[in-house]
Amino acid sequence: MINALGLLKRRRFLPLFCTQFLGAFNDNLFKQTMVLFATYRIFNDARVEQSFNALATGLSILPFILFSALAGQLADANDKARITRIVKTAEIAIMLVGAGGLLIAERGHTQLGIVLMLAAVFLLGLHSTFFGPIKYAILPQHLAAEDVLGGTGLVEAGTYLAILLGTILAGYIGIDEAAVAVLLIAGIGWFTGRQVPPAPRVGPRLAIDGNPFTSSWRLIGATLHIPRLFLAICAISFFWTIAAVLIIIFPSLVRNVLTTTPVVASLFTATLSVGIAIGSVVINTLLRGRISARYAPGSVILMGVCVVLFSLVVRTWEPAPAGHLYNWSEFIAQPRAALVLLTLLAIAVTGGMFVVPLYAFLTTTVEKDHTARTVAANNVVNSAAMAIGSVAVIGISYAGVSAPDLLFLVAAMSLGAAWLAWKLHRACDRHARAQPA
Numbered sequence: 001m002i003n004a005l006g007l008l009k010r011r012r013f014l015p016l017f018c019t020q021f022l023g024a025f026n027d028n029l030f031k032q033t034m035v036l037f038a039t040y041r042i043f044n045d046a047r048v049e050q051s052f053n054a055l056a057t058g059l060s061i062l063p064f065i066l067f068s069a070l071a072g073q074l075a076d077a078n079d080k081a082r083i084t085r086i087v088k089t090a091e092i093a094i095m096l097v098g099a100g101g102l103l104i105a106e107r108g109h110t111q112l113g114i115v116l117m118l119a120a121v122f123l124l125g126l127h128s129t130f131f132g133p134i135k136y137a138i139l140p141q142h143l144a145a146e147d148v149l150g151g152t153g154l155v156e157a158g159t160y161l162a163i164l165l166g167t168i169l170a171g172y173i174g175i176d177e178a179a180v181a182v183l184l185i186a187g188i189g190w191f192t193g194r195q196v197p198p199a200p201r202v203g204p205r206l207a208i209d210g211n212p213f214t215s216s217w218r219l220i221g222a223t224l225h226i227p228r229l230f231l232a233i234c235a236i237s238f239f240w241t242i243a244a245v246l247i248i249i250f251p252s253l254v255r256n257v258l259t260t261t262p263v264v265a266s267l268f269t270a271t272l273s274v275g276i277a278i279g280s281v282v283i284n285t286l287l288r289g290r291i292s293a294r295y296a297p298g299s300v301i302l303m304g305v306c307v308v309l310f311s312l313v314v315r316t317w318e319p320a321p322a323g324h325l326y327n328w329s330e331f332i333a334q335p336r337a338a339l340v341l342l343t344l345l346a347i348a349v350t351g352g353m354f355v356v357p358l359y360a361f362l363t364t365t366v367e368k369d370h371t372a373r374t375v376a377a378n379n380v381v382n383s384a385a386m387a388i389g390s391v392a393v394i395g396i397s398y399a400g401v402s403a404p405d406l407l408f409l410v411a412a413m414s415l416g417a418a419w420l421a422w423k424l425h426r427a428c429d430r431h432a433r434a435q436p437a
Helices: 004-009 014-042 046-077 080-106 110-137 145-172 175-193 212-224 227-256 262-287 296-315 328-333 337-365 368-398 403-434
Strands: none
Touching (some): 004 145, 014 175, 046 080, 046 368, 110 368, 145 175, 212 368, 227 337, 227 403, 296 403, 337 368
C-alpha cells in the first residue's frame, strides 16, 4: 500500500479530492454564514434559534430521504464522472439562489431572504444527495483495493478540513463578501469536476426506478439483508444522528452559554472539523490499510465520555457580562477556555476514528456495480435517523431542556453506536473465518 498522502499525486484521485473539497467548503461557507446571520442578527431567543437550525438541518437532509435511491441507481448505471459534471453545474445555480437570499435579508427583506436561504439549503442537500454516492463509490473503481481505506480517509479528512476553512471564513467576512465567494468557489468546483477521469458503468445495464418511495424501499431491502452491511449502516446512522443533534444545539450553546462572538463560534466548529480530520488519519494509521471495525466500539464510547466532560465544563463557564460577548482574546483569557477546546477536539477525533472505517467497509463489501446504491441506501437510513433527531431536538427544546442537558442525550446515543459497532466487528470476524483459506 502506498502512503495515503501519495494518492494526492494521482490523476485518478486528485481531481475528485479537489471537487469534493471545494463542494464541502462552499456548502459549509454558505450554511455557516446563514446560521451566524440568523443567530446573531435576526433572532434573539435560544429556542427560536435552535428551531431554525433544526428546520435548516431537516431541509438539508430531506433530499437524501427522497432521492438517494435514484441517485444511487444513476451513479451505478452511468459514468460517475459525467454525473459529477452535471452536479457541479447545478451548484452554480443553487449558489445564485443562496447568495440572493443573503443579500436580500441583509438589506432588510428578512422573510424573503430567509425563504431563499432555506430553499438554497434544500437544493444543496439535493446536490449532496446526487454527489454523495459518487465520491465513495468511485474510489474502488479508481484505486487498488489496498488503497481504498486510505482514499476514504483522505476524502473524509479533506471534507472536514474544508469545513474548517469554510467555518473560519464565514466568521470573518461580511454578507456581501460571502455571496460573492460562494459563487466563485462553485465556478472553481465546476472546473475541477471536469477533470475527474471517466468511471463508466460496471456490470449489466440497470433499469432505473424513478419512484422515490418504491425505489428507496427496494434499495434498502436489497442492502440491509446482508447482516454486516445492516450493522454498518445502523452504526453510521447513530453517528449522524449524534452529529445532527450537535449541529442543531451548537450555535445556540456557544452564543447563549459560552457567550461568544461569531468569530469564536466559528473557532469551535473549526475545532470539530480539525479533530475529525485527525481522527481519519489516526485510524488509517492504526489499521494500516485494513478495513476493520475493531477500534470502532472503543472510539465511540470515548466520544460519549468526552461529550459528558464537555457538558460538565460548559456548566461551570463564567458567562460574559450582560449585553457583551467574548471576542477571541477575551475567550482565550478565560480559565476554562483550553479545556473547552480540548474536549471538543477529543469529541471530534474519536468520532472520526469511529466513522471512517465504516464508510470504507460499505464500498468494499459489495461488488463494484453495487457500490453507489449501497452508499445511497446508507444515505437514506442516515437521513431518516437525522430527521428523527432534528424533530426530537425541537420537541425537547420547547419542553425546556437546555443545550448542556441535551449533550447527555448525545452521550447516551454513543452507547448504542458502540453496541452496533461491536456486533459488526464480531460479524466480520465470523465472515472472515468462514472464507476458504
